[in-house]
Amino acid sequence: MTSATARPQLSRKVRLRFDRRTGRYMLLYPETGLELNRTATEIACLCTGECTIDDIAQHLARIYVDLSTAEIKRNVHDFLNTLAGRGLLQGLQ
Amino acid sequence: MNHEYRPYTLIAEITYRCPLRCPYCSNPIDYARHGAEIDTDTWLRVFHEAEALGVVQLNLTGGEPLLRDDLELFIEKASKLELYTNLITSGIPLTFERLSRFRALGLNSVQLSIQGTRPPESDRIAGAPSFHRKLEAMHWVKSLELPLTMNVVLHRDNIADIADFIKLAEDFSTDRIELANVQYLGWALQNRSALLPTREQLERARTVAEHARGRLQGKMEVVFVTPDYYSVYPKSCMDGWGRRFIVVNPEGFALPCHLAQTIPGLHFENVRQCHLEEIWHHSSSFNQFRGDGWLPDPCRTCDRRARDFGGCRCQAFHVTGNAGATDPACSLSPDHGRIESARRQASHLAGLPVLFEYRSGRGFTQT
Numbered sequence: 001m002t003s004a005t006a007r008p009q010l011s012r013k014v015r016l017r018f019d020r021r022t023g024r025y026m027l028l029y030p031e032t033g034l035e036l037n038r039t040a041t042e043i044a045c046l047c048t049g050e051c052t053i054d055d056i057a058q059h060l061a062r063i064y065v066d067l068s069t070a071e072i073k074r075n076v077h078d079f080l081n082t083l084a085g086r087g088l089l090q091g092l093q
Numbered sequence: 094m095n096h097e098y099r100p101y102t103l104i105a106e107i108t109y110r111c112p113l114r115c116p117y118c119s120n121p122i123d124y125a126r127h128g129a130e131i132d133t134d135t136w137l138r139v140f141h142e143a144e145a146l147g148v149v150q151l152n153l154t155g156g157e158p159l160l161r162d163d164l165e166l167f168i169e170k171a172s173k174l175e176l177y178t179n180l181i182t183s184g185i186p187l188t189f190e191r192l193s194r195f196r197a198l199g200l201n202s203v204q205l206s207i208q209g210t211r212p213p214e215s216d217r218i219a220g221a222p223s224f225h226r227k228l229e230a231m232h233w234v235k236s237l238e239l240p241l242t243m244n245v246v247l248h249r250d251n252i253a254d255i256a257d258f259i260k261l262a263e264d265f266s267t268d269r270i271e272l273a274n275v276q277y278l279g280w281a282l283q284n285r286s287a288l289l290p291t292r293e294q295l296e297r298a299r300t301v302a303e304h305a306r307g308r309l310q311g312k313m314e315v316v317f318v319t320p321d322y323y324s325v326y327p328k329s330c331m332d333g334w335g336r337r338f339i340v341v342n343p344e345g346f347a348l349p350c351h352l353a354q355t356i357p358g359l360h361f362e363n364v365r366q367c368h369l370e371e372i373w374h375h376s377s378s379f380n381q382f383r384g385d386g387w388l389p390d391p392c393r394t395c396d397r398r399a400r401d402f403g404g405c406r407c408q409a410f411h412v413t414g415n416a417g418a419t420d421p422a423c424s425l426s427p428d429h430g431r432i433e434s435a436r437r438q439a440s441h442l443a444g445l446p447v448l449f450e451y452r453s454g455r456g457f458t459q460t
Contacts, residue, residue, distance in 0.1 A: 013202055013240035013268055017175055020097070021147050022166035028149055028203045030242055030269060033101070086270065087314050 007093045008080055009049030014055075016044055029088060041065075043079050049091055051079065098383065099147040100373060103176075103342040104154060105352070107136065107167070109209070109360055111157040114220030115208065116449035117246055117281035117288060118447040119351050120156060131345040131352050135365060137161075137170050142369035145172040154181035157233065165194055172199025181244075184230030185223055190280055192233050195441070202240040204271070210257040212296045220451045242269040247298065249439070255298045267313060272302055274320035275316070277435075278352050278407050280452050282285050287449055288440040298314040322432050326397055327404025327420035334382035334406055339373060347372045349379055352407045356416045367412055382406055384416075389418055391425045394414050 002091045006068065015028045023043040028029060036044060042063065048058045057076045083089045098415045121127070131139075140151065140405055147378040153172045158164055164293045170180040180195065181204045194201075207227055209215030215224040234241045243262045247255065262270040274295070275281045275288050290298075304315035309315055321328045333349045340348040345363040348354060354361060359378040362371075365454060373379060381387065385398055392403040403409075404420020412421045421428040 011240075011268075012238060015175075015201060017149065019149070019175075022355055026149060029199075030177075030179055030204070030240060031150070033149060033177070038226055084311050 001073045004054045004057075004091075005052050006092050007049050007052050008047045008083075008089050010044065010083075011088050011090050014088050024044055027083075027088065029086075044083075046079075046081075047089065052078055053077070055065060098336055098373070100112060100339045101148060101154060101337045102142070102150040103140070103143040103337075104152045104338060104343045104351070105136065105139070106154055107158050107339060108156040108160050108343050108428075110160045111155060111183065111452075112160075112185050112221060112380070112452060113157070113223060114451040115219075115246070115280075116219055116284045116451055117248065117275045117278070117279075118452040119276075119279055119281075120452070121352060121355060122283065124156075128344040130161075130343045133166055135345065136163075136167060139369060140167070140170050140176065140232055141175060142364075143339065146370050146373055149177060151176040151178045152181055153178065153277075155187065158182055159183075159187055161192075162260070165198060165229060168195050168200050169198045177201050178396060179424070182206070182230075183219070183223065184227045187226075187230050187233070189233045192237060192239075196237050196239055197437050200239065202242065202268075203234045204242040204244050205234065206244045206246070207258070207261070207458050208246070209251055210261055214251065214254075218449075228265075231267070234263060235267075240269075241267045242271055243266065243267045244271045244273065247272055247274045247290070249290040249294065249443075251290075252290045252294050252298045255301045256305075260300070262313065263309075269314040269316065271316045271318070272298070273316070273318040276320070276405075276408075277322065277406075278400065279355075280409060280450075282411055284439055284449050285435060286442060289320070289322060289435060289444050291440045292323055292436065294443075295320070319404070320422070321408075321422035322436060324422065327401050327408075327422040329401045330405035330408070330420070333402035335373075335379040336383070336402070339369065341369075347376070347379075349382075350405075350407065355380065356410045358416075387417060389444045392419050392443045395425065 013029045017026050017028055019026050025036045042060060043056055057073050060072050084092055108130055109120050129406055153167060168178055178201045180200055184205045198207045208218035210370045213223040216222050245258045277285050281288060302315055306315040340351055341364055342348060343363045346361045346362055347364055361378050362376055388403055390396060392398050406416050409420050410416035412431050419426040421432050
């Protein structure tokens with residue numbers, strides 16, 4: 001389980017790339033990739049090892065003003081857990 | 094004409110030359126008959142055209158890609174194009190200095206093949222002394238902090254060692270281990286009776302792999318690829334013909350899969366003469382098995398057709414003689430009996446000494 005003070009960072013194997021065909025960002029890693037929606041992109045861009053999970057949630061709260069803090073936190077945790085499960089994150093412990 | 098498909102990955106087979114002689118090589122059996130390799134500038138142009146077409150992943154493979162001395166230029170160009178660049182290699186011949194250059198030029202990941210967990214077994218499959226050099230190369234990859242995938246091709250003779258392969262991958266802290274059973278095409282089809290495991294061997298290996306996947310989740314990705322000879326439904330070969338992948342072979346032919354040229358009656362364009370975009374959208378061969386208009390029975394009305402796209406076209410041709418047939422690996426295929434018979438043969442041959450026909454260019458000097 002992720003802790004709010006952890007500072008997630010994309011693994012070395014991951015590259016974040018803008019896809020000009022779709023106007024979205026992609027996370028690329030060996031053999032495959034993930035196309036990110038806007039929220040996921042906001043989160044992935046902050047996975048630099050500097051921001052805590054709480055910092056990321058607060059950043060999103062300023063963008064998505066009509067979502068509750070609880071909902072935002074859940075979204076952030078779910079997405080980070082998805083990335084971690086694929087070995088795409090470090091710094092969660 | 095077809096603009097609904099986008100290629101994501103370019104598989105650049107930059108040479109068929111290789112210092113190893115693995116009996117399941119995915120290169121065509123008649124590789125030695127193929128023409129001259131395309132030059133540096135043509136490859137650089139192809140990478141550019143591929144990126145413009147939507148490609149984001151580049152697999153530099155072969156044969157052994159390290160045998161091209163312009164590999165540095167390819168990596169540099171790919172990096173400028175922001176392609177995620179994977180070097181797929183046997184690790185031979187490599188030096189630490191050259192690998193350091195690749196990294197500085199922007200190489201993103203390395204996939205290195207291991208044939209066995211101990212020198213005699215590994216070297217026997219590779220057909221050349223290579224085990225220690227491979228371990229050394231893996232060590233260099235890790236010391237340069239490059240992401241490392243260990244690729245293991247599983248077959249009857251090494252599938253029982255699966256736990257040792259996983260242990261070796263853990264010892265090297267690899268990011269990913271690919272435990273891929275042989276796909277029975279090309280050289281592997283020639284050697285099928287020596288390579289196909291029994292169902293019992295396969296199930297034991299699958300259990301070990303599943304256990305490791307759970308234990309290592311988030312740390313090391315464990316990928317287990319079942320041989321389609323033992324699956325109920327066929328694999329979605331290349332994620333569907335002409336849907337996501339382009340292969341360009343050493344002499345410049347653009348193909349929907351590595352072995353598409355073994356299917357007679359298809360015409361393939363060459364990147365020396367044609368723009369990749371033109372080929373991708375308009376080539377008769379790329380369009381031949383796209384969509385579901387071409388699907389035979391029983392695929393035509395099958396719920397799984399959007400998942401497996403009728404399976405592998407090369408396998409359909411090489412086993413049934415008809416490239417437009419349902420992949421015989423499918424239990425619903427009218428030709429499935431041929432696969433069942435290969436499985437029966439594997440179980441009769443269990444425990445007998447294995448003789449391979451090694452990959453070689455001999456016998457192909459005449460045209």
